[in-house]
Structure formats: C-alpha cells, structure tokens
Amino acid sequence: MNLLHELWEALIYFLFPPRCPVCREIVDERYQICSKCAGKILHVDFSNEKFHLIDRVLRVTKYRGGTRDLLRKLKFDNNLRVVPALKKILDDVDRREEILSLLNGIDFVVPVPLHQSRLAERGFNQTEEIFAEWFAKKNLPLKNILIRTVETPRLYSFGKSEREKILSGAFTAVEELDLSGKKILLVDDIFTTGTTCRECAKVLKSLGAEKVFVLAFASDFGKKFDD
Numbered sequence: 001m002n003l004l005h006e007l008w009e010a011l012i013y014f015l016f017p018p019r020c021p022v023c024r025e026i027v028d029e030r031y032q033i034c035s036k037c038a039g040k041i042l043h044v045d046f047s048n049e050k051f052h053l054i055d056r057v058l059r060v061t062k063y064r065g066g067t068r069d070l071l072r073k074l075k076f077d078n079n080l081r082v083v084p085a086l087k088k089i090l091d092d093v094d095r096r097e098e099i100l101s102l103l104n105g106i107d108f109v110v111p112v113p114l115h116q117s118r119l120a121e122r123g124f125n126q127t128e129e130i131f132a133e134w135f136a137k138k139n140l141p142l143k144n145i146l147i148r149t150v151e152t153p154r155l156y157s158f159g160k161s162e163r164e165k166i167l168s169g170a171f172t173a174v175e176e177l178d179l180s181g182k183k184i185l186l187v188d189d190i191f192t193t194g195t196t197c198r199e200c201a202k203v204l205k206s207l208g209a210e211k212v213f214v215l216a217f218a219s220d221f222g223k224k225f226d227d
C-alpha cells in the first residue's frame with residue numbers, strides 16, 4: 001500500500017511538478033515561490049514613516065510583480081487558488097525577527113473589514129483568507145469587531161487626500177467595546193497610503209486601545225521603507 005502510494009506520488013510529481021506560482025519555474029514544494037521571485041518580493045520590514053494613530057507598520061512583501069499579480073487574482077478575479085501560495089509566503093517568514101517582535105504582546109488581531117455589499121459580491125474577505133489560518137496556528141484570535149459602514153469605490157486610483165475624504169468615518173465598532181489597555185494588530189492585504197488603517201485605528205483608539213499596530217501582506221510604499 002505504501003509503495004503504491006509512493007509510486008503514485010512520484011508519478012504525480014513527474015506529471016505535475018510543483019511550480020512557482022509567479023513565474024512557473026519548477027520548485028521543490030507545492031505553492032513555493034522560487035528563490036528568484038522571492039528575492040524580488042519578500043521584504044519583511046517596518047515602515048520608517050510615522051502614521052498618525054498607528055504605532056508601527058510592518059509589511060511582508062513589496063506590492064510588485066509576483067505579489068501584485070497574486071493579490072489581483074484574489075481580489076479582482078475572486079480566484080482563491082492563489083491563497084495557498086500567499087499562505088506559504090507567510091509560513092516562510094514565520095520566524096523572522098520583525099514578525100516575532102510585532103506579534104509579541106498582541107492581545108488580538110482585527111482584519112480590515114469589507115463593506116457588506118463588497119463581501120457579498122466577492123464572497124470572502126481576502127485579508128482573512130490570507131491570514132486567518134496563520135494566526136490560528138499562533139493562537140492569536142481574529143476578531144471582527146469593526147464594520148465598514150460606508151461603501152467606498154475601489155481606492156487604487158485615488159490619491160491620499162481623496163482617500164482621506166472618502167474614508168473619513170467609514171468604519172465603526174460592532175458594539176460599544178472597552179478596549180482599554182489592549183494591544184491590537186490590524187491586518188490588511190495591501191497598505192498604500194495608510195488611510196484605511198488609520199481610520200480603523202481611530203475607532204480602536206477611541207474605544208481605549210493602547211496600541212494599534214499594522215501588518216500588511218504587501219505594500220508599495222517603496223521609498224518610505226528601507227529599500
């Protein structure tokens with residue numbers, strides 16, 4: 001039985017070798033990003049820029065090439081088949097010093113919410129798809145305590161000041177919560193100007209949160225990070 005299983009695995013491997021989800025190069029493990037692509041996108045580092053109400057921002061990858069393609073497929077084509085590759089990236093950075101230092105002392109994690117109608121249209125919150133399992137493995141609870149009350153247009157074509165206008169007051173808490181002394185980690189798929197996360201942080205801090213940190217899967221804030 002075991003031998004048969006092994007033969008079968010070998011055959012599958014031979015017929016469908018694992019390929020890098022970005023460039024299709026053959027790799028060792030399924031969903032693994034090849035070293036060439038990983039070198040271009042993996043960039044675990046804290047932002048040097050200060051964002052009002054946000055205590056620290058850490059990104060995992062640059063929002064370029066490979067990550068941009070994968071995230072676009074997930075968000076705009078509703079293609080959940082890219083999720084294992086994104087999760088694999090998170091697993092690969094798991095023990096990085098920056099990640100450990102960010103997660104140290106966090107009480108719980110809050111994913112940036114989608115508006116209900118966007119959620120209904122897409123069928124899932126992409127940020128939760130990417131991060132939920134990873135945080136579960138770390139025993140860090142994910143709490144959906146924020147709601148997006150204003151349906152906003154897709155923001156990628158808007159500049160910073162327009163985003164601020166559009167997003168002002170767009171989030172609220174599910175109920176009157178006491179977050180006194182809590183250290184909260186906001187997670188988002190893409191961090192651009194920081195406006196979305198800042199609006200979320202505003203709500204959390206108004207309820208007493210002591211610290212609000214941000215972990216973004218990808219950020220194209222290239223110049224503002226150590227490049």
Ligand SMILES: [Zn+2]
Binds near residue numbers: 020035
């Ligand atoms: Zn590749």
